[in-house]
Amino acid sequence: MGKLRSAGLIITSGSAIFASYAALSGNQKFYKQCLMPCFQLLDAETAHVLGVKMLSFGIVPFKTYQDPPSLTTSVWGRTFSNPIGVAAGFDKHAEAMEGLRKIGFGFIEVGSVTPLPQLGNPKPRVFRLTEDEAVINRYGFNSVGHPVVAERMKKFRQKTEKSIVGINLGKNKTSTSAVDDYVLGVECLGDFADYLVVNVSSPNTPGLRELQGKKQLQELIINVLKARDSLLSKPPVLIKIAPDLTSKDKKDIADVVLDPKSRVDGLIISNTTISRPSSLKSQLKSETGGLSGKPVTDLSTDTIREMYKLTNGSLPIIGVGGVRSGHDAYDKIKAGASLVQLYTAMAFMGPPLITTIKKDLHKLIREDGFKNITEAVGNDHR
Numbered sequence: 001m002g003k004l005r006s007a008g009l010i011i012t013s014g015s016a017i018f019a020s021y022a023a024l025s026g027n028q029k030f031y032k033q034c035l036m037p038c039f040q041l042l043d044a045e046t047a048h049v050l051g052v053k054m055l056s057f058g059i060v061p062f063k064t065y066q067d068p069p070s071l072t073t074s075v076w077g078r079t080f081s082n083p084i085g086v087a088a089g090f091d092k093h094a095e096a097m098e099g100l101r102k103i104g105f106g107f108i109e110v111g112s113v114t115p116l117p118q119l120g121n122p123k124p125r126v127f128r129l130t131e132d133e134a135v136i137n138r139y140g141f142n143s144v145g146h147p148v149v150a151e152r153m154k155k156f157r158q159k160t161e162k163s164i165v166g167i168n169l170g171k172n173k174t175s176t177s178a179v180d181d182y183v184l185g186v187e188c189l190g191d192f193a194d195y196l197v198v199n200v201s202s203p204n205t206p207g208l209r210e211l212q213g214k215k216q217l218q219e220l221i222i223n224v225l226k227a228r229d230s231l232l233s234k235p236p237v238l239i240k241i242a243p244d245l246t247s248k249d250k251k252d253i254a255d256v257v258l259d260p261k262s263r264v265d266g267l268i269i270s271n272t273t274i275s276r277p278s279s280l281k282s283q284l285k286s287e288t289g290g291l292s293g294k295p296v297t298d299l300s301t302d303t304i305r306e307m308y309k310l311t312n313g314s315l316p317i318i319g320v321g322g323v324r325s326g327h328d329a330y331d332k333i334k335a336g337a338s339l340v341q342l343y344t345a346m347a348f349m350g351p352p353l354i355t356t357i358k359k360d361l362h363k364l365i366r367e368d369g370f371k372n373i374t375e376a377v378g379n380d381h382r
């Protein structure tokens with residue numbers, strides 16, 4: 001009996017040591033086949049919160065990949081060591097920025113942040129569509145509010161200047177003035193941000209997407225730019241748009257963002273979709289909310305291509321939506337994105353995915369004869 005117990009103990013400890021080593025060394029197969037399926041035993045929101053906590057405590061793979069010069073790029077006068085960033089919604093409350101940098105992201109976007117703290121929609125509000133490699137969420141801007149995020153950003157900036165961090169701004173559900181909410185965001189958080197995002201495309205706040213309409217958008221941008229121009233740091237302002245816009249909507253947005261009165265510094269394309277492609281297999285497909293992941297890939301890339309054309313390639317675009325591989329990232333770059341973000345694929349594949357994407361991207365641009373990613377931006381249009 002004693003021997004059996006010792007053997008059991010040795011096997012258990014051996015497996016635990018192996019698992020810890022595999023996890024901390026960032027072994028992609030181990031993440032894909034063992035660790036991430038364990039995470040998926042938890043409900044989607046618990047897994048999300050746990051993932052953020054682990055990153056905020058610095059529990060990250062110790063093996064790092066040195067970004068090659070081919071992936072370095074310069075946008076808005078900032079140098080990105082690689083073009084792959086984490087999309088808004090993962091680190092909503094600015095808790096895990098250092099961990100996210102350590103797992104290899106070239107930039108981080110925190111938020112969306114609302115002026116006042118708010119709880120968001122009732123749970124459950126995040127759903128994994130595993131067969132579709134997709135997620136539906138209706139978080140509804142759960143946020144700790146501007147002052148808490150401002151305090152965290154202040155501390156973070158005192159400790160490290162290395163990371164590029166964008167801040168994504170939202171509005172409170174019960175606010176009577178969207179313009180005031182975004183202006184408050186600029187005033188409170190702008191000086192901590194490498195760029196600011198005016199998020200007018202989340203589908204889970206009533207009336208938010210209507211701010212993409214021509215008149216409303218122009219009024220909003222004029223006020224946001226005025227607030228931005230009175231800041232010391234004057235960060236670039238980007239507008240994040242939906243993938244569900246009509247051709248007229250897109251033309252209107254292009255007209256507004258190119259108009260000298262309301263000219264912004266970039267676009268983020270795209271947010272989640274309210275559409276439900278017929279290819280979806282999961283039973284959860286009819287949950288209300290925004291769909292992200294694989295089914296959004298082409299919808300988002302096509303929107304990038306169209307907006308790049310409508311804006312004559314004159315505005316930097318961050319391409320986001322269903323990026324799961326170097327190929328997906330490269331497609332968005334060729335369609336016109338200067339930078340790329342992802343979220344959902346990381347929830348399925350874990351942090352090693354970032355290194356895989358970067359290695360593949362490096363290979364792909366070399367195969368096409370480009371020296372660096374900047375040369376490949378918008379290549380579909382040449």
Ligand SMILES: Cc1cc2nc3c(=O)[nH]c(=O)nc-3n(C[C@H](O)[C@H](O)[C@H](O)COP(=O)(O)O)c2cc1C
Nearest residue numbers: 087088089112137270271292293321322342343344
């Ligand atoms: C759970 C979840 C929460 C999100 N929250 C936000 C948010 O607060 N603000 C925002 O602009 N986008 C948010 N997004 C959208 C993502 O930033 C991204 O635009 C979208 O998911 C497409 O990228 P992906 O397919 O790589 O996830 C969220 C996405 C998910 C999956």
